[in-house]
Amino acid sequence: MNKIITIGREFGSGGRELGRRLSEELGIAYYDQEIIGEIAKRTSLSEQYVQTIVEHQPLFSFPIHVGRSFYPSASPVLEQTMAVYQGQAQIITEMAEKSDCVIVGRCADYILKEMKPFRIFVYADMESKMKRCREKAPEGETLTERELKQKISAMDKKRAKYYEFYTGYTWGNKLNFDLCINTTQTVIKEMVPVLANLFR
């Protein structure tokens, strides 16, 4: 069975950086929210278009057939939301079946539970998350301390809601993870090579 590492993370905790570096260290595929969203979008646009992409990016090779949602749906919005989730879930499953990989976000820990992924959760204290956000902020962003704090909290609330809606579990509950890493006092770049040895 493939080596699958899923990463849940708080906003600003550096979970994506950790996931990316870990995949590089291990030489395995890497997927995150943006990549999966992009694949899903392209898939639903045109199968053929995706095929063209695939031919030039062997790492992401797949024939994708977007799953259909069979939920009895009350509203078209809900139906569409469920369809997006289902589509992404299908992509995640196919990716994980294809090769070793690191997947950040998207409830991958839950979606792939039958494949027994190694589930990491990355978190940090608010001060350290704010510092990281400042460092990575797009040029010209001028949030006050208070606004930044609110933004981080709002993002995490959104993630928690998303996770709980699709999995029925509490987001960030340590019992749903194999390892929880507090990056408050950690230099991710230095820690990842050590962490990678867990998977060799």
Add this chain to the structure above:
Amino acid sequence: MNKIITIGREFGSGGRELGRRLSEELGIAYYDQEIIGEIAKRTSLSEQYVQTIVEHQPLFSFPIHVGRSFYPSASPVLEQTMAVYQGQAQIITEMAEKSDCVIVGRCADYILKEMKPFRIFVYADMESKMKRCREKAPEGETLTERELKQKISAMDKKRAKYYEFYTGYTWGNKLNFDLCINTTQTVIKEMVPVLANLFR
């Protein structure tokens, strides 16, 4: 400053085994509830007696002066309880000042916070904790599944109460730890050598 690793753990999660193995792997001192309790007991019994012990166990060398509690105390029982805690806290601090060490339990993460210990929390799901307890049970112990589950829950409740009483923090909250390790699917013996590299 010394390398100090503190370990909080759920009952039956293998936290003590993990701590012991980690100290062996790193070649540093190891203290847990029993050892600290024993030292405290001996200290309060007779300074000279302790000195004799010390001469034969250089790893645990110290001159110990048990701290006095200055809490305004409502009852002699509370006063005694606080004195025991204070005594143990004093021992833990002196040990941590003396050499690199792993300390399991006893709120060491909180007591030593000024020394910035690396704080690990070890946990597992109930089924796995029950399995570990069965394997390590004293001969002749014949608890039913239900009784064992109750015992584990009761022990953890006791630990939570102890921790919260002395620190004011919620026990097992991941934000109070640098790393939380779920031992449910982990072979501790295999994982410790990898973990040890974080401290080299």
